[in-house]
Amino acid sequence: MENTNYPDGWVKEILETEFVKPSTRALLLDRLDTNTKSTPDFFDDESFSILQCVCMRLIPQDRNEPIDLAGLLDEQLSKSPGNGWRYDELPEDKVLFKKGIKGMEKLAQMAFAKTFCDLDDAETDQILLTIQAGNAKGYEWDQIPSNLFFEELLASLVELYYSHPLAKEEIGDISFADAKGWKNIGLDQIEKPNPNNR
Template identity: 40%
Template structure:
């Protein structure tokens, strides 16, 4: 992704009185958290999830990758959820373990190797098969592949864009929550919002 806003603008805004202490603490924690060992998943499962997340949200241009998979692992270890699920889906913990096993199983059936050993092109083909509910394997008889993909993509996107570095990429300053937002019309910019790079 091309960074359209000056590097450091969001991080600089975090240090101002425009951001509440609670928001600043949460964002600073996200910014300073290093990659963690698995808390819920096995080492293999977490590495597999990291590989999958790298295909869903490539981060090659970052100096330091945002640990999307680690965020999912941490949430599951804490027993947290977003408060809802499809009625035909198992609980989140089971969904993720079945889904990861299903992706590896589909990779084996389609290309004869575990997902992590496949080329990017083949990995994308496996993920596309999961997204389209066409992935082979026994795991998908217990779990709807398309729904798992939807949940995985939504949660990956959430963890990515809740990180200050991702917010900086898109010029998001919604965390500047002290003064409220007055200019809400199209192309109206608050003074605290960064201007796009020329």
């Protein structure tokens, strides 16, 4: 979505103002400064590569420096057991994501005799749609409902994407400015915070 109200880089500019609490500023600046993760902490190398391919298909990004969704999910899972809730039918997130990604790879090999990352776009979509519809077969999918896995994976990736400052800038989301009230809230009014008042 094109943002016509603010220039490129406005998120970083707002982060340096009195409108953002120090803890929020530190967190979002850290996300801006984080490089793409090359070595996973939670997943094994093969699963991490598959996750990267899945992320590129589910949330394609037309930007010079894509948000590292696979790296963010890997980091999240390495630091905590999950997001605090799950369906009764599903194991905890750490188990769920490892099994689901292994199941994706096996589906690709059974259906196309290729690794998941070697599939073309149509083949990738076929695997993902099979999982989304709850029709995936195999050892992993006998243990976890594939449709619920797909829902959890997509929801996690969307949450990670839109918690990143670059995605906030893309859609004009300024909800992170959590320190002080805004005065200019009428139509066509733009607040101009003072970056020197931190």
